[in-house]
Amino acid sequence: MGARRAGSPFRFVSCMELREVMGQRAMDEQRLLELIEEIPADSIYYHTHSYYLRHAYAQGLFPNDFATWVTLHAHDRVLGEQLGILDPFEFDGIEQLRGEILAIMSEHLSHIKTLPRATTGEPFEFMRSHVIEADLGLETWTLREFRDALAHVEVGAIYNHVCEARLRKGRLSGDFADWLSAEDGLGLQELAARVAKVGCLGVSLEGIREQIVRLCDRELAAR
């Protein structure tokens, strides 16, 4: 089983994000809510998903920028925690996520008497990113090759094949799991199912890499 050679290889494609400043900023939570309602979906994506690429190694306070800003700059820990728990992997699309953020913020703001503002003077700056892909020219045909390549590949490839694939391209299991399970891939259904579950709130890209490498190692050891 483990020595199986795939019908078609897995090709690693890495990516980087080019960040664009949108020139829109909020100094208080009401303005933040209004702008979250108006801005393009790309910007919501950047502030809730690109986090993984920007914090590939170390983890910040919360895994989305809205939660971090309201906590650190508006000193609103309650709203920070409510937004911080949102797991981008649990939403089918950006608009669904945007709706949830707006619902949480509206509910919160309706219950407080004083509008939290950026007391540190640091506004929330809306950004968006342009993802630029580069094929690494790295092909793997067996589980061993895949595991070894994954262990050393540039971290943008993890983001591309897990986060971008699942969250922006609609390949809900991610590219690694798709290839591992595919008939012209390795046909490893159980491993693929476990790999598809990797990547959730609180795990960095390096953490995702380590978990998938470990799953591959277990599979290889079981042969």
Add this chain to the structure above:
Amino acid sequence: MRAMLEQYREVAPRGTVEFLRQLGQRVEGKRMLHVNSTRQGGGVAEILQRLVPLLEELGVKTRWEVMTGSDLFYRTTKSFHNALQGTKQRITAEMYEAYLECNRENAKRLDLEADVAMIHDPQPAALIEARPEGSTWIWRCHIDVSTPQRSVWHFLRPYLVRYDAAIVSLPKFAQRLPIPQFLVYPSIDPLSDKNRDLTPEEVDQILARLGVPRDKPILLQVSRFDRFKDPVGVVEAYRLVKKSHDCRLVLAGGTATDDPEGAEVLAEVQEAAGADSNVHLLLLPPTANLEINALQQAATIVFQKSTREGFGLTVAEALWKGKPVIGGETGGITVQIIPGATGYTVNSPEGAAFYAKRLLNEPDRMAAMGRQGKEYARHRFLITRHLQDYLGLMIHLG
């Protein structure tokens, strides 16, 4: 030439060199031009000295042109620099004219032919008037223009809006412009004298030369003697730490010959330090890269307790040396310090002292934070990431 990029393989995040080569293939053969106002001295020249050969190695035909100008031009652009960073300046009609005249003369003298031209800072900004047909021009702003003196900004704005894009170092530095504005953080070169690994013997020798004993923990701040860097606040923080921990404080800063306020601030710091033999005030020349490096490597905790800051690359330098950093909650310091993970951001000497004491009490936490900080700097603030951003921008703008 190939060897230069390879040198970064050991220090950059894994796979970076291969990724850069793949990005390079997408812009191979393109002609890129950088224009600034000095080949030596200052952060822009320092980074270009390294970036230009790296871009060349990746197949981008890269040239670097430097403006020349009269004394009046340089006095004018120094005033522009201060005005754009929010310090009120008096700029005469004659100065504005000298700026434009110098740009016109340089436009005739310099070869501006390129597919992509990156024009650094305000000095050469008006070269856009001589932009050759069919090229992409980018204004790379390295300074904080978040609260500019409006008269100077209004003078420059008609030139800036003719660019295809601008690059800023922090989102808050972006101004209202009808062109896309991209975010590219500055970077440090891990192989330079300021950041390369030193042997313990080298560190010992340099600190001995500087007269700083290594007999107790060292708290360090590297910065100009400038009120915005709050050196007096650092001395206050040290005094609070000293009540419970025997340590030294080193304040290492430039001589800042063009800054009359510097001497005043230094005098205030000397007064605050008094006769305490555990406080070391070091006046270092701008070329003291190895000395700065050794001090950062020898430090136990690094402060950057600014009350106002541009990007503050000294934070990235300290993170790269595996040191926890306690920094003011301002400017670029807030993107370099992840509170509780790579250091702490603070708003007072008391806050700085509190976290310094906590770290001194918990060496394991301090070591873990140092490791996290180093990895964070590796991913976010090395020159390889800077190179990646420029290649990405070239690809995006076509």
